[in-house]
Every structure is written in structure tokens, then in C-alpha cells.
Amino acid sequence: MSQVTVMERTPHIAKPFVASAAPAASDGSRIGFENVSVTYGALTVLHSFTLTVNPGEIVALIGPSGSGKTTALRAVAGFVRPSGGRILIGDRDVTHLAPYDRKIGMVVQNYALFPHMRVEENVAFGLRAHGAAEDVIKKRVPECLAMVGMSTYAKRYPRELSGGQQQRVAIARALAPKPQVLLLDEPLSALDAQIRRSMLDELAKLHRDLPNLTVLYVTHDQSEALTLANHIGIMRDGKLKAFGGSQSLFRHPPNRFAAEFLGRANLLPVTDVQPLDEQMAKVRFGDVTLSARNHHGLARGSDCLVCVRPHDFRFSRASEPNSISGTVLSVQWQGDVHNITFDAGGETVRMTSAPMANPPRIGEIIAVHFDAAEVTLVPEDASHG
Amino acid sequence: MAEAAIAAAPAPRLRVDSLWIAPPLLILAVLFFYPLGLIVRASFGEDAPSLATFEQVLMSSRFLDGLYHTIVIAVSATAGCLVLGFILSLIIAFVPFPGAKMAGRLIDTVIALPTFLVTLAFTFIYGSAGLLNETLMHVFSLDLPPIDFLYSQWGVILAEMTVYTPFIMRPLLATFSTIDQAQIEVASSLGARPLRIVRQIILPASLPALVAGGSLCLLLTVNEFGIVLFIGAKDVITLPLLIYSKAIQEFDYTTACVIAVVNVVLSLGLYSLYRLAIAHFGGRRAGLV
Numbered sequence: 001m002s003q004v005t006v007m008e009r010t011p012h013i014a015k016p017f018v019a020s021a022a023p024a025a026s027d028g029s030r031i032g033f034e035n036v037s038v039t040y041g042a043l044t045v046l047h048s049f050t051l052t053v054n055p056g057e058i059v060a061l062i063g064p065s066g067s068g069k070t071t072a073l074r075a076v077a078g079f080v081r082p083s084g085g086r087i088l089i090g091d092r093d094v095t096h097l098a099p100y101d102r103k104i105g106m107v108v109q110n111y112a113l114f115p116h117m118r119v120e121e122n123v124a125f126g127l128r129a130h131g132a133a134e135d136v137i138k139k140r141v142p143e144c145l146a147m148v149g150m151s152t153y154a155k156r157y158p159r160e161l162s163g164g165q166q167q168r169v170a171i172a173r174a175l176a177p178k179p180q181v182l183l184l185d186e187p188l189s190a191l192d193a194q195i196r197r198s199m200l201d202e203l204a205k206l207h208r209d210l211p212n213l214t215v216l217y218v219t220h221d222q223s224e225a226l227t228l229a230n231h232i233g234i235m236r237d238g239k240l241k242a243f244g245g246s247q248s249l250f251r252h253p254p255n256r257f258a259a260e261f262l263g264r265a266n267l268l269p270v271t272d273v274q275p276l277d278e279q280m281a282k283v284r285f286g287d288v289t290l291s292a293r294n295h296h297g298l299a300r301g302s303d304c305l306v307c308v309r310p311h312d313f314r315f316s317r318a319s320e321p322n323s324i325s326g327t328v329l330s331v332q333w334q335g336d337v338h339n340i341t342f343d344a345g346g347e348t349v350r351m352t353s354a355p356m357a358n359p360p361r362i363g364e365i366i367a368v369h370f371d372a373a374e375v376t377l378v379p380e381d382a383s384h385g
Numbered sequence: 386m387a388e389a390a391i392a393a394a395p396a397p398r399l400r401v402d403s404l405w406i407a408p409p410l411l412i413l414a415v416l417f418f419y420p421l422g423l424i425v426r427a428s429f430g431e432d433a434p435s436l437a438t439f440e441q442v443l444m445s446s447r448f449l450d451g452l453y454h455t456i457v458i459a460v461s462a463t464a465g466c467l468v469l470g471f472i473l474s475l476i477i478a479f480v481p482f483p484g485a486k487m488a489g490r491l492i493d494t495v496i497a498l499p500t501f502l503v504t505l506a507f508t509f510i511y512g513s514a515g516l517l518n519e520t521l522m523h524v525f526s527l528d529l530p531p532i533d534f535l536y537s538q539w540g541v542i543l544a545e546m547t548v549y550t551p552f553i554m555r556p557l558l559a560t561f562s563t564i565d566q567a568q569i570e571v572a573s574s575l576g577a578r579p580l581r582i583v584r585q586i587i588l589p590a591s592l593p594a595l596v597a598g599g600s601l602c603l604l605l606t607v608n609e610f611g612i613v614l615f616i617g618a619k620d621v622i623t624l625p626l627l628i629y630s631k632a633i634q635e636f637d638y639t640t641a642c643v644i645a646v647v648n649v650v651l652s653l654g655l656y657s658l659y660r661l662a663i664a665h666f667g668g669r670r671a672g673l674v
């Protein structure tokens with residue numbers, strides 16, 4: 001044992017580790033899932049999962065509880081063995097590598113700080129495990145604590161810190177050995193709303209400071225995903241239901257589940273798609289004709305859904321194009337917005353509007369319209385959902 | 386005025402409450418303090434109280450030998466229990482193998498068995514006419530049993546380890562189940578191999594359980610009687626055995642009582658250490674795990 005300790009402290013062993021992290025990190029590390037399946041007994045919780053996180057990117061995995069997000073992340077970390085497929089970090093196939101050989105940083109929901117170690121020892125843990133020299137540790141630990149704004153807490157024990165502070169330490173601890181890949185599993189879920197908001201800003205800033213860090217961010221909170229991620233993957237029942245750039249996924253969801261999960265879209269059932277040009281198409285909603293983006297190139301004459309975000313609706317006075325009308329079901333004032341639901345041809349539709357002095361009353365008939373360029377036709381996916 | 390009323394209020398309740406201590410005290414007095422007092426009294430001789438017997442006994446080689454064996458056996462057995470218990474608990478708690486749950490339950494069963502039973506089983510297996518020796522003698526055509534560690538200090542230590550290791554494992558397994566799995570996983574993702582995780586994460590979290598279990602073990606082994614008697618090694622005389630032979634075989638009650646007093650003092654000393662350790666670790670680590 002003492003021999004190991006002595007070896008670990010020699011700068012000769014430590015040097016390549018720290019040195020390699022700095023310049024090599026400039027090209028970052030890709031995370032690749034290739035047809036990864038995970039089963040627990042007879043239960044398959046990840047079905048042939050394929051996803052790539054490009055170097056320096058933040059990809060958020062979102063989905064309801066139990067959809068397999070944590071399982072996917074743990075497969076990268078090495079805590080679940082895939083029953084099929086491959087996992088790549090950079091060009092390395094890590095599928096059968098032990099967790100301690102994968103060189104990843106990991107942050108979990110409950111922080112999991114080591115309770116009997118001071119903050120600085122927590123942060124130094126990964127460096128020591130990698131055999132870094134004492135003078136390297138002395139330099140790196142304050143650096144990491146400064147990065148998360150925890151410099152003055154180095155001597156504290158975890159129990160002497162608030163939740164937000166503990167999570168900062170957990171992030172510093174994960175980043176100390178300069179991993180190229182950072183895995184975050186619901187890192188903000190245990191924090192209250194206000195702190196969550198500010199931590200989200202800090203995570204975004206952290207990634208601006210470490211632009212080469214590849215991040216896989218698991219959350220059930222779509223606003224975290226939209227704020228942080230370049231790309232978002234939406235999961236359900238162990239399958240990737242949708243994947244795309246955050247904005248494009250929000251604006252042009254490829255299916256009903258993606259539209260509803262990301263941003264709680266209204267999905268009005270429409271019929272008889274009539275493409276107008278490359279981009280736009282006309283559809284029928286009851287006895288009105290609406291136009292929308294045909295982003296997914298739906299075929300002439302088919303039935304589908306039109307995806308309208310609650311904030312895309314405007315009150316219309318005369319019969320403007322893309323106008324629908326309905327009976328007000330509820331009106332709710334929320335300070336900076338009014339939330340209104342109305343019944344349009346049997347569909348309950350949600351809209352938000354700037355606060356009004358005279359909001360519509362329940363039972364009143366209102367007419368609203370939307371900008372055709374802002375809404376997208378979405379294929380009905382009940383058959384293959 | 387109001388303050389006086391508030392201050393006065395708890396007083397009568399306190400007096401009624403304090404009455405509840407009387408019955409347990411009474412029972413304790415009859416069952417414990419009185420007999421203990423008799424032993425202490427008897428240790429000072431039958432007539433005028435004197436320390437003469439104390440001097441005599443404490444200087445005698447039989448007593449010193451007994452004290453030596455008691456301490457060596459207790460300390461070795463406890464150390465053995467701690468090491469064995471820690472390793473076995475680690476395996477049961479962290480190495481996924483079929484039957485790990487069963488193994489955990491078996492621990493409780495061993496605790497429930499009378500201590501001499503294990504010794505008896507030991508005799509059947511390792512004794513001079515036991516399974517192992519018979520087999521070896523048969524296979525290698527030997528005249529004498531080749532294995533005779535059982536009738537020595539080592540036999541006693543091994544038997545005590547077998548009996549008392551579960552007493553270490555139980556608090557340990559309870560502690561292990563409270564260790565956050567995420568801590569172990571994070572440590573592993575930070576590059577820590579299993580041995581480092583055991584040393585730096587699991588062991589520190591287990592210290593209170595090890596100290597508590599170890600102290601209990603030490604107490605029990607210092608006072609162990611049945612196992613030593615059943616092994617029946619000629620040269621291995623411990624204090625409890627010495628008390629027994631003085632009182633029951635030699636009718637030397639004064640000497641027996643002197644040794645008993647020493648034994649009680651030893652036990653109480655260990656118990657105080659145990660309380661101190663619990664207070665230290667329990668207090669410092671409270672709310673940590």
C-alpha cells in the first residue's frame with residue numbers, strides 16, 4: 001500500500017496525466033451511443049439507443065420519469081453493462097472498460113460529496129486517484145474552486161454547505177481531473193427554483209469558459225434543456241423519440257410526443273394536406289382553412305396535426321387568415337401573463353397573452369390567429385408511438 | 386409574575402417523574418449492586434477488611450498468566466473479528482452474488498446460537514479425534530493427529546472469532562446499506578479503483594460501526610467463559626476460568642472474588658472506553674452519513 005502511495009506522488013507518473021488534459025482537450029471528446037441496449041432481467045430499459053454528442057457540445061436528454069435517461073448516462077459512465085451495442089468516448093470503445101478507466105466527470109442529483117472529507121479534499125479526490133503530484137493538486141484545487149465560486153469554502157465539510165454550494169463543489173470535483181466528458185444527471189433537481197435558475201446561468205457560463213467540454217445533461221425539465229443544450233434528445237420508454245437542434249426541435253417537433261413534451265404545444269387535428277410550395281401547406285381544421293409550415297414534407301391529402309405554441313396565438317378582430325374561434329373555458333392571471341383555455345371544435349386549446357386590462361370572460365366566444373410561418377405540421381404518430 | 390409561574394410549573398411534574406426511576410433502581414439494586422457488593426466485600430477477606438489477599442493474588446503468577454491470556458486472546462480475537470467481519474461484510478454488501486441476502490440472514494442466525502455450540506463443532510472438525518485429523522491420519526497413515534492448534538491459545542482465538550465476527554458484521558452491514566451508492570459511483574468515475582474506494586469512502590464511513598462492534602467484541606471476549614472451557618486447552622487459563630476454578634474447584638472464595646473484582650474493573654474500563662468512542666465518533670459523525 002505504502003509503495004503505491006509513493007509511486008502516486010512521483011511527478012513522473014503525474015505529469016502525463018495533467019499535461020495530456022490541457023492540449024489534447026482542444027479537440028474535445030465525442031460521446032457515441034451505437035445501438036446500445038440495456039436490460040434488467042426481462043425488462044429492456046434502453047432499446048437500440050443511438051446518439052452522438054459532438055466534441056464541445058451540450059446535449060440534453062429529456063423525457064418523463066422512467067424513460068431511461070439515467071440508464072443511458074450510466075451506460076456512458078460504466079455502471080450498467082449494455083446487453084448490446086457500443087459506447088464510444090472520442091475514438092475509444094469504452095463499452096467494456098471499467099468506470100475508473102473512462103476519464104469522465106460525473107455530477108448527480110444528490111451531489112454525493114464525500115461527507116468525511118473537506119471541500120478541498122473532495123475536489124482533490126480525482127486528482128489523487130489519477131496519481132497527480134502534490135504540487136499539481138495544490139495548484140489545481142483552488143483553480144477549480146474558483147471556477148465555481150467556492151474558494152472561501154475550501155476548509156468546510158459538505159454538511160456545512162447549502163444544497164447549491166454542495167452542487168458547486170460536486171461540479172468542481174468532477175472537473176478537477178480535466179475530463180473531456182462531463183455527465184450530469186438532474187444536477188439541479190434537488191435545488192429550489194430560484195437557486196436552480198442561477199445555477200443554470202452558471203452552468204452556461206462554465207461551458208463558455210470550458211468550450212471543449214463535451215456534456216451529456218440528463219433532465220426532466222425542458223427549460224433547463226432549452227437554456228443549456230445545443231441539441232436535445234427526447235426519450236420515452238427507453239427509446240429516442242426525437243433528436244435535433246434545440247431551436248429546430250422546439251419549432252418543428254417531428255412527432256406528437258416531442259411537441260407535447262417540449263413546450264406543451266397545442267396539437268390541432270387537421271386534414272387534407274395541400275402543399276403550396278417547398279415550405280408551406282394548406283390544411284383543413286373543421287370548416288376553416290389554415291396554412292402552416294410543412295417542415296416534415298407531409299404528403300398531399302394526408303391527415304396530421306398542426307403544432308401551435310400557446311404564445312403563438314394573437315387575438316384577431318376581423319377574419320384574418322389562420323384564424324380560429326372558440327368558447328373560453330378558463331382565464332388565469334399569472335402576473336406577467338394571462339393563461340387562457342378555449343374550446344375550438346371540441347379541442348381544448350391553451351394560449352398565453354400579455355396581461356390584459358379586460359380579459360375575456362368564461363363562456364365568451366373569441367377569435368384568435370397565428371402566423372403561418374411560426375407553426376408546423378406534425379405527423380400523427382399514434383401508429384408507431 | 387408570569388415568569389415565576391412558568392418557572393414554577395415544571396417543578397412538581399419533575400418530582401412525580403423522578404419517582405419512575407425508583408422501580409428500576411430497586412430491581413438493579415437487588416439483582417446487581419447487592420451481589421456485586423458482596424463480591425467486593427468478600428474480596429477484602431472474611432474478617433477485618435484488608436488488602437492482603439489482593440496483594441497476594443495480584444502478584445501470583447497464575448493470576449498474571451490469566452490476565453495475560455485474557456488480554457492477548459481478547460485483543461487478538463477482536464482484531465481478527467474486525468478484519469474478517471469487514472472483509473465478509475464488504476463481500477456481502479458490495480459484490481453482487483446470488484445468495485448475498487441469505488448470507489446476511491445467516492449472520493443473525495449465528496448470533497442467536499449459544500457460543501459453546503461453535504466450539505463443539507470445532508472439536509468435531511479440528512479436534513484430535515475430529516474429522517480433519519482422522520482424514521489426514523487415514524490418508525497419510527499417521528499415528529498421531531497432525532493438527533493440534535485447537536488446544537492452544539490459537540484454538541480459542543479462532544473459535545471466538547467464529548462466534549463474534551457476526552457481532553461486527555451486523556452494525557457494519559447496517560452502515561453499508563446507508564452508504565450512498567452514488568458516492569461510490571462518483572469516486573469510481575473520478576478514477577478510484579475498488580481498493581481506494583474501500584480505504585477512502587467505505588472505511589471512514591464504517592469507523593463508528595467498527596469502533597462500536599469492536600468494543601462490544603472486546604467486552605464479550607474478555608468475559609468469555611464457555612468457549613475457553615469447552616476448548617479445554619491445558620495452558621490457556623483466562624480470568625473467568627480462573628475465577629471458576631478458584632470458586633468451584635478450590636473453594637477459595639476470597640481469591641475468586643479478588644479476581645472477579647479485577648475482571649469487573651477491566652470490563653467497566655473497556656465499557657467506558659466504548660462509551661467514549663461512541664460519543665466521539667457518534668457525535669462527530671452525526672448527520673454525516
Ligand SMILES: Nc1ncnc2c1ncn2[C@@H]1O[C@H](COP(=O)(O)OP(=O)(O)O)[C@@H](O)[C@H]1O
Nearest residue numbers: 040043045063064065066067068069070071072
Ligand atoms: N437497477 C435496476 N433494476 C431494474 N430496473 C431498473 C434499474 N434501474 C432502472 N430500472 C428501470 O429502468 C427504467 C429506466 O430508468 P431510468 O433510466 O432511471 O429512468 P429515468 O432516469 O429516465 O427516470 C425504469 O423503468 C426503471 O424502473
Ligand SMILES: [Mg+2]
Nearest residue numbers: 069070071186
Ligand atoms: Mg433518472
